[in-house]
Amino acid sequence: MMDRKAIIGIAMLSMAIFFLIGRAALIDDGFQYEGFTEALAHGHLAFQSFYGFQGFSFFAVPIYWLTHSPISIIIASAIFSLLSIPLAYVVGKHFGSGPLGVVIFLLTPYPYVTMMRGFQEAALLFFILLILYGALEKKSWTGIAWGIGGIVKPFALVLMPLFLRRGMKKLEMWCLVLGVCLIGAYGVANYIQTGHFVTLAATGAYQGAFDPAHVPALGKSFAFDWKTWARVPANLLIATRKIMVSPLLIVLGVLAGLRKRFMLAVVLNILLVGAITYAFPKYLLPATTLLSFSAIPILVRHPWLVWLMFLDSISVFVPIYEFFGHNFWSPVVFYIPFALALTLYVYTYYYPDTSRAQ
Numbered sequence: 001m002m003d004r005k006a007i008i009g010i011a012m013l014s015m016a017i018f019f020l021i022g023r024a025a026l027i028d029d030g031f032q033y034e035g036f037t038e039a040l041a042h043g044h045l046a047f048q049s050f051y052g053f054q055g056f057s058f059f060a061v062p063i064y065w066l067t068h069s070p071i072s073i074i075i076a077s078a079i080f081s082l083l084s085i086p087l088a089y090v091v092g093k094h095f096g097s098g099p100l101g102v103v104i105f106l107l108t109p110y111p112y113v114t115m116m117r118g119f120q121e122a123a124l125l126f127f128i129l130l131i132l133y134g135a136l137e138k139k140s141w142t143g144i145a146w147g148i149g150g151i152v153k154p155f156a157l158v159l160m161p162l163f164l165r166r167g168m169k170k171l172e173m174w175c176l177v178l179g180v181c182l183i184g185a186y187g188v189a190n191y192i193q194t195g196h197f198v199t200l201a202a203t204g205a206y207q208g209a210f211d212p213a214h215v216p217a218l219g220k221s222f223a224f225d226w227k228t229w230a231r232v233p234a235n236l237l238i239a240t241r242k243i244m245v246s247p248l249l250i251v252l253g254v255l256a257g258l259r260k261r262f263m264l265a266v267v268l269n270i271l272l273v274g275a276i277t278y279a280f281p282k283y284l285l286p287a288t289t290l291l292s293f294s295a296i297p298i299l300v301r302h303p304w305l306v307w308l309m310f311l312d313s314i315s316v317f318v319p320i321y322e323f324f325g326h327n328f329w330s331p332v333v334f335y336i337p338f339a340l341a342l343t344l345y346v347y348t349y350y351y352p353d354t355s356r357a358q
Contacts, residue, residue: 004089004098007089007098007099007102007344007348008085008086008089008102010340010344011085011102011105011106011340011344012082012085012086014336014337014340015081015082015085015106015112015337015340016078016082017336018329018333018336018337019078019081019112019116021329021333022116022328022329022333023116023327023328023329024071024074024116024117024328025071025116025117025327025328026070026071026073026074026117026118027117027118027327028117028118028119029051029052029118029119029120030073030074030117030118030119031118032050032051032052032054033050033052033054033056033057033060033073033118033120034060034070034071034072034073034074034118035049035050036049036050036052036054036057037057037060037061037064037072037073038064038072040057040058040061041061041064041065041072045189045193046193047189047190047193047194048193048194052120053120053151053152053153053154053198054151055148055150055151055152055153055186056073056076056077056080056120056123056152057073059076059080059123060072060073060075060076060077063075063076063079071118073118073120074115074116074117074118076123077115077118077119077120077122077123078115078122080122080123080126081111081112081115081122081123081125081126083126084105084122084125084126084129085102085105087126087129087130087133088101088102088104088105088129089101089102090133091129091132091133091136091293092104092293092296094133094136095293095294095296095297096296096297096300097296097299097300099344099345099348100296100299100300100306100345101293101296102341102344103306103341103344103345104245104249104292104293104296105125106337106338106340106341106344107245107246107249107309107310107313107316107337107338107341108125108244108245108288108289108292109316109317109320109325109337109338110242110243110244110281110282110320110324111124111125111244111282111285112337113320113321113324113325113328114282114324116324116327116328117324117327117328120152120153121153121282121285123152123153124149124152124153124155124156124285125285125289127145127146127148127149127152127156128149128156128159128285128286128289129289130145130149131145131146131149131156131159131162131163132159132162132289132290132293134163135159135162135163135261138163138172140169140171140172140175141175142162142163142172142175142176143163143172143173143175143176143177143178143179143180144175144178144179144182145179146159146160146163146176146179147176147178147179147180147181147182147183148179148182150179150182150183151182151183151186154198155269155272155273155283155284155285155286156286157183158265158268158269158272158286158287159265159286160265161261161264161265161268162261162262162265163176164176165261221276221277222275222276222277223275223276223277224275225277228274228275228276228277228278228279229274231274231279232270232273232274232279232284235273235279235280235281235283235284236250236281236284236287236288237250239315239316239318239319240319241281241319242280242281242282242319242320242323242324243281243288243316244281244282244284244285244288244289244316245288245292245313245316246309246312246313246315246316247312248305248308248309248312249288249291249292249295249309249312250288250291250292252295252298252299252305253290253291253292253293253294253295254291255298256294256295256297256298258290258291258294259294262290262294265286265287265290266286266287266290266291269283269284269286269287270284270287303349306345306349310338310341310342310345313338314338317334317335317338321334
Protein backbone atom coordinates (compact mmCIF):
# COMPACT_ATOMS: atom_id res chain seq x y z
CA MET A 1 0.00 0.00 0.00
CA MET A 2 1.23 3.47 -0.86
CA ASP A 3 1.38 5.82 2.11
CA ARG A 4 1.77 9.58 2.17
CA LYS A 5 5.58 9.55 2.10
CA ALA A 6 5.60 7.13 -0.82
CA ILE A 7 3.19 9.27 -2.85
CA ILE A 8 5.22 12.41 -2.25
CA GLY A 9 8.55 10.64 -2.73
CA ILE A 10 7.57 8.96 -6.01
CA ALA A 11 6.15 12.22 -7.38
CA MET A 12 9.26 14.21 -6.42
CA LEU A 13 11.68 11.60 -7.78
CA SER A 14 9.74 11.24 -11.04
CA MET A 15 9.61 14.99 -11.58
CA ALA A 16 13.30 15.35 -10.76
CA ILE A 17 14.09 12.79 -13.46
CA PHE A 18 11.72 14.61 -15.79
CA PHE A 19 13.64 17.86 -15.26
CA LEU A 20 17.03 16.17 -15.67
CA ILE A 21 15.96 14.59 -18.97
CA GLY A 22 14.91 18.01 -20.29
CA ARG A 23 17.18 20.30 -22.29
CA ALA A 24 16.93 23.50 -20.23
CA ALA A 25 17.75 26.71 -22.10
CA LEU A 26 17.25 30.37 -21.20
CA ILE A 27 14.76 32.14 -23.46
CA ASP A 28 13.29 35.66 -23.37
CA ASP A 29 12.76 36.78 -19.75
CA GLY A 30 14.99 33.97 -18.54
CA PHE A 31 18.06 35.95 -19.58
CA GLN A 32 16.90 38.84 -17.38
CA TYR A 33 16.42 36.67 -14.29
CA GLU A 34 19.72 34.84 -14.79
CA GLY A 35 21.57 38.08 -15.51
CA PHE A 36 20.27 39.68 -12.33
CA THR A 37 21.19 36.54 -10.38
CA GLU A 38 24.78 36.51 -11.62
CA ALA A 39 25.21 40.25 -11.05
CA LEU A 40 23.88 39.84 -7.51
CA ALA A 41 26.18 36.87 -6.94
CA HIS A 42 29.10 39.17 -7.77
CA GLY A 43 27.88 41.82 -5.33
CA HIS A 44 25.95 44.07 -7.71
CA LEU A 45 22.27 44.93 -7.18
CA ALA A 46 21.49 45.71 -10.82
CA PHE A 47 17.84 46.75 -11.12
CA GLN A 48 18.84 49.30 -13.74
CA SER A 49 20.16 46.60 -16.08
CA PHE A 50 17.40 43.96 -16.00
CA TYR A 51 13.63 44.14 -16.20
CA GLY A 52 11.06 42.06 -14.34
CA PHE A 53 10.39 41.16 -10.72
CA GLN A 54 13.67 39.78 -9.44
CA GLY A 55 12.79 38.58 -5.95
CA PHE A 56 13.39 34.94 -6.76
CA SER A 57 16.90 35.67 -8.01
CA PHE A 58 17.98 36.12 -4.38
CA PHE A 59 17.27 32.40 -3.90
CA ALA A 60 19.19 31.50 -7.05
CA VAL A 61 22.37 33.25 -5.91
CA PRO A 62 23.51 30.39 -3.61
CA ILE A 63 22.94 27.99 -6.51
CA TYR A 64 25.24 30.11 -8.66
CA TRP A 65 27.87 30.29 -5.91
CA LEU A 66 27.85 26.49 -5.62
CA THR A 67 27.65 25.58 -9.31
CA HIS A 68 28.58 28.65 -11.39
CA SER A 69 25.92 27.32 -13.73
CA PRO A 70 24.68 29.66 -16.48
CA ILE A 71 21.17 28.35 -15.74
CA SER A 72 21.20 28.82 -11.96
CA ILE A 73 17.74 30.41 -12.06
CA ILE A 74 16.35 27.25 -13.69
CA ILE A 75 18.02 24.97 -11.16
CA ALA A 76 16.59 27.05 -8.31
CA SER A 77 13.14 26.95 -9.90
CA ALA A 78 13.36 23.17 -10.28
CA ILE A 79 14.14 22.83 -6.55
CA PHE A 80 11.17 25.01 -5.61
CA SER A 81 8.95 23.12 -8.04
CA LEU A 82 9.86 19.83 -6.37
CA LEU A 83 9.22 21.37 -2.95
CA SER A 84 5.75 22.34 -4.18
CA ILE A 85 4.75 18.67 -4.29
CA PRO A 86 4.60 18.06 -0.51
CA LEU A 87 2.86 21.43 -0.17
CA ALA A 88 0.29 20.36 -2.78
CA TYR A 89 -0.25 17.19 -0.78
CA VAL A 90 -0.85 18.87 2.59
CA VAL A 91 -3.09 21.54 1.02
CA GLY A 92 -5.00 18.86 -0.87
CA LYS A 93 -5.37 16.88 2.35
CA HIS A 94 -6.99 19.92 3.96
CA PHE A 95 -9.63 19.86 1.21
CA GLY A 96 -10.20 16.14 1.43
CA SER A 97 -7.47 14.34 -0.53
CA GLY A 98 -3.71 14.71 -0.42
CA PRO A 99 -3.18 12.53 -3.52
CA LEU A 100 -5.60 14.69 -5.52
CA GLY A 101 -3.59 17.73 -4.46
CA VAL A 102 -0.50 16.15 -6.03
CA VAL A 103 -2.52 15.21 -9.12
CA ILE A 104 -3.65 18.83 -9.54
CA PHE A 105 -0.04 19.99 -9.29
CA LEU A 106 1.01 17.52 -11.99
CA LEU A 107 -1.90 18.57 -14.21
CA THR A 108 -0.78 22.22 -14.07
CA PRO A 109 2.03 22.02 -16.66
CA TYR A 110 2.69 25.69 -17.41
CA PRO A 111 4.80 26.48 -14.30
CA TYR A 112 7.14 23.50 -14.47
CA VAL A 113 7.41 23.59 -18.28
CA THR A 114 8.20 27.30 -18.72
CA MET A 115 10.59 26.97 -15.78
CA MET A 116 12.92 25.25 -18.25
CA ARG A 117 13.28 28.53 -20.16
CA GLY A 118 13.95 30.56 -17.02
CA PHE A 119 10.43 31.79 -16.28
CA GLN A 120 9.38 32.16 -12.64
CA GLU A 121 5.85 30.75 -12.41
CA ALA A 122 7.18 27.54 -10.81
CA ALA A 123 8.57 29.63 -7.95
CA LEU A 124 5.36 31.66 -7.80
CA LEU A 125 3.30 28.48 -7.47
CA PHE A 126 5.50 27.37 -4.57
CA PHE A 127 4.82 30.61 -2.71
CA ILE A 128 1.11 30.49 -3.55
CA LEU A 129 0.90 27.01 -2.02
CA LEU A 130 3.06 28.07 0.92
CA ILE A 131 0.83 31.08 1.63
CA LEU A 132 -2.28 28.94 1.24
CA TYR A 133 -0.91 26.31 3.61
CA GLY A 134 0.14 28.96 6.14
CA ALA A 135 -3.28 30.60 5.97
CA LEU A 136 -5.17 27.31 6.39
CA GLU A 137 -3.01 26.30 9.34
CA LYS A 138 -2.83 29.84 10.76
CA LYS A 139 0.95 29.83 10.79
CA SER A 140 2.64 32.91 12.21
CA TRP A 141 5.14 33.18 9.33
CA THR A 142 2.51 33.46 6.58
CA GLY A 143 2.96 37.22 6.24
CA ILE A 144 6.67 36.77 5.51
CA ALA A 145 5.91 34.15 2.84
CA TRP A 146 3.38 36.58 1.36
CA GLY A 147 5.95 39.39 1.25
CA ILE A 148 8.56 37.19 -0.45
CA GLY A 149 5.96 35.89 -2.89
CA GLY A 150 5.05 39.49 -3.73
CA ILE A 151 8.57 40.34 -4.89
CA VAL A 152 8.83 37.11 -6.85
CA LYS A 153 5.65 38.00 -8.72
CA PRO A 154 3.22 40.70 -7.54
CA PHE A 155 0.19 38.49 -8.23
CA ALA A 156 0.90 36.71 -4.93
CA LEU A 157 -0.13 39.92 -3.16
CA VAL A 158 -3.82 39.23 -3.92
CA LEU A 159 -3.63 36.36 -1.39
CA MET A 160 -3.55 38.68 1.63
CA PRO A 161 -7.28 38.10 2.37
CA LEU A 162 -6.48 34.44 3.06
CA PHE A 163 -4.64 35.22 6.30
CA LEU A 164 -5.51 38.81 7.23
CA ARG A 165 -8.17 38.60 9.91
CA ARG A 166 -9.27 40.01 13.23
CA GLY A 167 -7.66 38.56 16.28
CA MET A 168 -4.29 37.86 14.68
CA LYS A 169 -1.61 37.04 17.22
CA LYS A 170 1.12 39.56 17.89
CA LEU A 171 3.74 37.35 16.18
CA GLU A 172 1.52 37.02 13.12
CA MET A 173 1.20 40.81 12.91
CA TRP A 174 4.95 41.29 13.23
CA CYS A 175 5.55 38.75 10.47
CA LEU A 176 3.09 40.63 8.27
CA VAL A 177 4.90 43.89 9.02
CA LEU A 178 8.16 42.21 8.05
CA GLY A 179 6.55 41.00 4.82
CA VAL A 180 5.44 44.53 4.02
CA CYS A 181 8.94 45.80 4.80
CA LEU A 182 10.45 43.29 2.38
CA ILE A 183 8.16 44.55 -0.38
CA GLY A 184 8.93 48.16 0.55
CA ALA A 185 12.70 47.59 0.61
CA TYR A 186 12.55 45.94 -2.80
CA GLY A 187 10.51 48.82 -4.23
CA VAL A 188 12.70 51.52 -2.72
CA ALA A 189 15.91 49.89 -3.97
CA ASN A 190 14.40 49.62 -7.43
CA TYR A 191 13.27 53.26 -7.33
CA ILE A 192 16.68 54.53 -6.26
CA GLN A 193 18.33 52.81 -9.23
CA THR A 194 15.71 53.28 -11.95
CA GLY A 195 13.38 56.08 -10.92
CA HIS A 196 10.48 53.61 -10.82
CA PHE A 197 9.16 51.31 -8.12
CA VAL A 198 8.97 48.51 -10.66
CA THR A 199 11.31 47.75 -13.56
CA LEU A 200 8.79 46.56 -16.09
CA ALA A 201 8.94 43.64 -18.45
CA ALA A 202 8.54 44.35 -22.14
CA THR A 203 4.96 43.26 -22.78
CA GLY A 204 2.58 46.16 -23.10
CA ALA A 205 5.07 48.69 -21.79
CA TYR A 206 7.20 49.54 -24.80
CA GLN A 207 8.12 48.38 -28.27
CA GLY A 208 11.46 46.92 -29.29
CA ALA A 209 14.40 45.81 -27.18
CA PHE A 210 14.61 46.66 -23.50
CA ASP A 211 16.42 49.93 -22.96
CA PRO A 212 17.66 50.21 -19.36
CA ALA A 213 18.28 53.92 -19.86
CA HIS A 214 14.57 54.52 -20.54
CA VAL A 215 12.57 52.33 -18.20
CA PRO A 216 8.82 52.73 -18.82
CA ALA A 217 6.56 53.91 -16.03
CA LEU A 218 4.38 51.42 -14.16
CA GLY A 219 1.21 53.03 -15.51
CA LYS A 220 2.04 51.95 -19.04
CA SER A 221 1.29 48.36 -18.12
CA PHE A 222 -2.35 49.20 -17.41
CA ALA A 223 -5.13 50.00 -19.85
CA PHE A 224 -8.80 50.33 -18.98
CA ASP A 225 -10.25 48.69 -22.05
CA TRP A 226 -13.08 46.17 -22.37
CA LYS A 227 -10.74 43.90 -24.34
CA THR A 228 -8.50 43.41 -21.33
CA TRP A 229 -11.48 42.29 -19.25
CA ALA A 230 -12.70 39.99 -22.02
CA ARG A 231 -9.38 38.19 -21.86
CA VAL A 232 -9.95 37.14 -18.23
CA PRO A 233 -12.58 34.43 -18.86
CA ALA A 234 -10.71 33.44 -22.01
CA ASN A 235 -7.52 33.04 -20.00
CA LEU A 236 -9.33 30.79 -17.55
CA LEU A 237 -11.29 28.58 -19.94
CA ILE A 238 -9.86 28.52 -23.48
CA ALA A 239 -7.06 25.95 -23.56
CA THR A 240 -5.45 27.24 -26.75
CA ARG A 241 -4.45 30.37 -24.83
CA LYS A 242 -2.03 28.22 -22.79
CA ILE A 243 -4.13 28.25 -19.63
CA MET A 244 -3.04 26.90 -16.26
CA VAL A 245 -5.43 24.03 -15.55
CA SER A 246 -8.39 22.10 -16.90
CA PRO A 247 -11.39 24.42 -17.44
CA LEU A 248 -13.49 21.75 -15.74
CA LEU A 249 -11.51 22.30 -12.54
CA ILE A 250 -12.23 26.02 -12.71
CA VAL A 251 -15.95 25.38 -13.14
CA LEU A 252 -16.02 22.83 -10.32
CA GLY A 253 -14.12 25.21 -8.08
CA VAL A 254 -16.76 27.87 -8.64
CA LEU A 255 -19.61 25.39 -8.13
CA ALA A 256 -18.03 24.17 -4.91
CA GLY A 257 -18.76 27.54 -3.34
CA LEU A 258 -15.61 29.41 -2.47
CA ARG A 259 -14.90 30.39 1.08
CA LYS A 260 -15.33 34.11 1.59
CA ARG A 261 -11.59 34.76 1.89
CA PHE A 262 -10.87 32.64 -1.19
CA MET A 263 -13.53 34.48 -3.16
CA LEU A 264 -12.07 37.86 -2.26
CA ALA A 265 -8.56 36.74 -3.32
CA VAL A 266 -9.90 35.43 -6.65
CA VAL A 267 -11.78 38.67 -7.27
CA LEU A 268 -8.67 40.74 -6.48
CA ASN A 269 -6.65 38.60 -8.92
CA ILE A 270 -9.26 39.10 -11.64
CA LEU A 271 -9.43 42.86 -11.02
CA LEU A 272 -5.65 43.17 -11.20
CA VAL A 273 -5.30 41.09 -14.36
CA GLY A 274 -8.29 42.71 -16.02
CA ALA A 275 -6.56 46.07 -15.81
CA ILE A 276 -3.26 44.88 -17.31
CA THR A 277 -2.51 45.40 -20.97
CA TYR A 278 -1.96 42.11 -22.79
CA ALA A 279 -2.46 40.04 -19.64
CA PHE A 280 -1.50 36.38 -19.92
CA PRO A 281 -3.23 33.33 -18.34
CA LYS A 282 -0.22 32.81 -16.06
CA TYR A 283 -1.12 36.03 -14.25
CA LEU A 284 -4.21 34.22 -12.95
CA LEU A 285 -2.19 31.47 -11.26
CA PRO A 286 -3.30 32.48 -7.72
CA ALA A 287 -6.97 32.29 -8.75
CA THR A 288 -6.62 29.01 -10.66
CA THR A 289 -4.78 27.43 -7.74
CA LEU A 290 -7.48 28.41 -5.26
CA LEU A 291 -10.25 27.26 -7.60
CA SER A 292 -8.52 23.96 -8.41
CA PHE A 293 -8.03 22.94 -4.80
CA SER A 294 -11.53 24.11 -3.91
CA ALA A 295 -12.81 21.56 -6.46
CA ILE A 296 -11.32 18.62 -4.53
CA PRO A 297 -14.41 17.95 -2.32
CA ILE A 298 -16.58 17.57 -5.43
CA LEU A 299 -14.00 15.29 -7.06
CA VAL A 300 -13.91 13.13 -3.92
CA ARG A 301 -17.72 12.82 -3.84
CA HIS A 302 -18.02 12.17 -7.59
CA PRO A 303 -14.95 10.21 -8.79
CA TRP A 304 -16.26 10.01 -12.36
CA LEU A 305 -15.55 13.74 -12.63
CA VAL A 306 -11.85 12.99 -12.10
CA TRP A 307 -11.83 11.07 -15.39
CA LEU A 308 -13.39 14.05 -17.15
CA MET A 309 -10.71 16.22 -15.56
CA PHE A 310 -8.00 13.98 -17.02
CA LEU A 311 -9.60 14.10 -20.46
CA ASP A 312 -9.98 17.87 -20.23
CA SER A 313 -6.37 18.23 -19.09
CA ILE A 314 -5.13 16.75 -22.37
CA SER A 315 -6.35 19.93 -24.07
CA VAL A 316 -4.18 21.89 -21.61
CA PHE A 317 -1.04 19.84 -22.20
CA VAL A 318 -1.21 19.89 -26.01
CA PRO A 319 -0.83 23.68 -26.56
CA ILE A 320 1.74 23.90 -23.75
CA TYR A 321 3.85 21.32 -25.56
CA GLU A 322 3.40 22.91 -28.97
CA PHE A 323 4.33 26.38 -27.73
CA PHE A 324 6.91 25.63 -25.01
CA GLY A 325 7.51 21.97 -24.26
CA HIS A 326 8.91 20.87 -27.61
CA ASN A 327 12.02 22.97 -26.89
CA PHE A 328 12.91 20.79 -23.90
CA TRP A 329 11.44 17.29 -24.25
CA SER A 330 10.41 14.76 -26.86
CA PRO A 331 6.62 14.23 -27.20
CA VAL A 332 6.72 10.97 -25.24
CA VAL A 333 8.81 12.33 -22.36
CA PHE A 334 6.69 15.49 -22.10
CA TYR A 335 3.65 13.51 -20.96
CA ILE A 336 5.45 11.84 -18.03
CA PRO A 337 3.75 14.16 -15.47
CA PHE A 338 0.34 13.40 -16.99
CA ALA A 339 1.02 9.66 -16.86
CA LEU A 340 2.31 9.99 -13.30
CA ALA A 341 -0.84 11.85 -12.23
CA LEU A 342 -3.01 9.16 -13.81
CA THR A 343 -1.02 6.36 -12.17
CA LEU A 344 -1.11 7.94 -8.73
CA TYR A 345 -4.84 8.50 -8.93
CA VAL A 346 -5.64 5.00 -10.17
CA TYR A 347 -3.53 3.42 -7.44
CA THR A 348 -4.90 5.49 -4.56
CA TYR A 349 -8.50 5.21 -5.80
CA TYR A 350 -8.54 1.46 -6.46
CA TYR A 351 -6.73 0.57 -3.25
CA PRO A 352 -9.13 1.97 -0.64
CA ASP A 353 -6.79 1.14 2.26
CA THR A 354 -4.60 4.03 1.09
CA SER A 355 -7.39 6.40 2.12
CA ARG A 356 -5.66 6.51 5.50
CA ALA A 357 -2.87 8.45 3.74
CA GLN A 358 -5.29 11.03 2.46
